[in-house]
Amino acid sequence: MIIPVPEVNFTASPFYNPSLKNVVILATGGTIAGSGEAHKTLNYEPGALSIQDLLDSVPHLEHVANCAGVQVSNLCSADITSEHWLTLAALINTLALREDVHGFVITHGTDTLDETSYFLNLVIKTDKPVIITGSMRPATAISPDGPLNLYQSVALAANPEASGQGVMVVFAEGIYSGRDVQKVNTFKANAFDERDFGCLGYMRDSEAFFYTRSLKKHTTAAQFDISALEQLPQVSVAYFHVDADPGILDYLATLSKGIVIAGAGGGIYSKPWIDKVGELKNNDIPVVRCSRISSGITLKDSYIDLSANSIPCNSLVPQKARILLSLALTQTTGYEEIAAMFNEY
Ligand SMILES: NC(=O)C[C@H](N)C(=O)O
Structure with missing residues (x-):
């Protein structure tokens, strides 16, 4: 805790009005x-x-x-x-x-x-x-x-x-x-x-x-309980663009328990990134696939999911998807369970 639970006293105010909330x-x-x-x-x-x-x-x-x-x-x-x-x-x-x-x-x-x-x-x-x-x-x-x-x-x-x-x-x-x-x-x-x-x-x-x-x-x-947590599992966001180096995913994997990709369009990325995401899955680092576009949805897609093994974010933007993935990782690393959370929350 950054500060201890403070004294909160409403009646100390000279304006206190018992008929108000x-x-x-x-x-x-x-x-x-x-x-x-x-x-x-x-x-x-x-x-x-x-x-x-x-x-x-x-x-x-x-x-x-x-x-x-x-x-x-x-x-x-x-x-x-x-x-x-x-x-x-x-x-x-x-x-x-x-x-x-x-x-x-x-x-x-x-x-x-x-x-x-x-x-x-x-x-x-x-x-x-x-x-x-x-x-x-x-x-x-x-x-x-x-x-x-x-x-x-x-x-x-x-x-x-x-x-x-x-x-x-x-x-x-x-x-x-x-x-x-x-x-x-x-x-x-x-x-x-x-x-x-x-x-x-x-x-x-x-x-x-x-x-x-x-x-x-x-x-x-919601199913999340943070009462005993002192820190959250680290999740990083990788931004895909033309010529994006897949090595960035290797680097983020050294820092993170999970990765969110801000993909292009409906949350897609290049073949080298698809291969790298497959490697991350084998190393137990779940990857959530989002879009760098701020409107629309990202769903399961046979083209990209066939080899990429990623979890679609549904309608969350990358900075919010990383919060849900981090909380999910306090409970599981299972792809199916995490994917269900992205539909529920
Ligand atoms: N309008 C703001 O509050 C911007 C400020 N830089 C902040 O986020 O603290």
């Missing part, structure tokens, strides 16, 4: 906690402001829920590690057992927010709402987007309609599933989307409007 805010850093040159969106330091600074920047929050902030880290999300993931999951799984905790919000940098969302979606053991958010503009920019994103995330975490839906992301007034959310723009405030699947719904002020939900297993229905 109690929400724990777990802050990890990112641009939402960023500070820099006044009025600019570039040249800032992510993870500079504290969770209390963030809460103080949101007008009217005390009328939406009672919030208790916990500073888990204060980092650019490129520096989030699986150790942070295990800490976040352990904190949520522990605090969710308390009757006076009704929901959670995680503030996070946007660059790896999609990965943290999917990991937590697979390992958290509660139906209580868990919402992740961030911002594209630092707090010091003109029109920072963090305060509205945080306000709406707290409102959703306090909303019983959000229960049992898995980890969700609130961003720019959209509600997204932790499984399918993806960052789709490097700088616009509306930076998130859900591959081919649209969004689950919208936030308008503090109200939520749901229209759809993910059918894939998550949270309390």
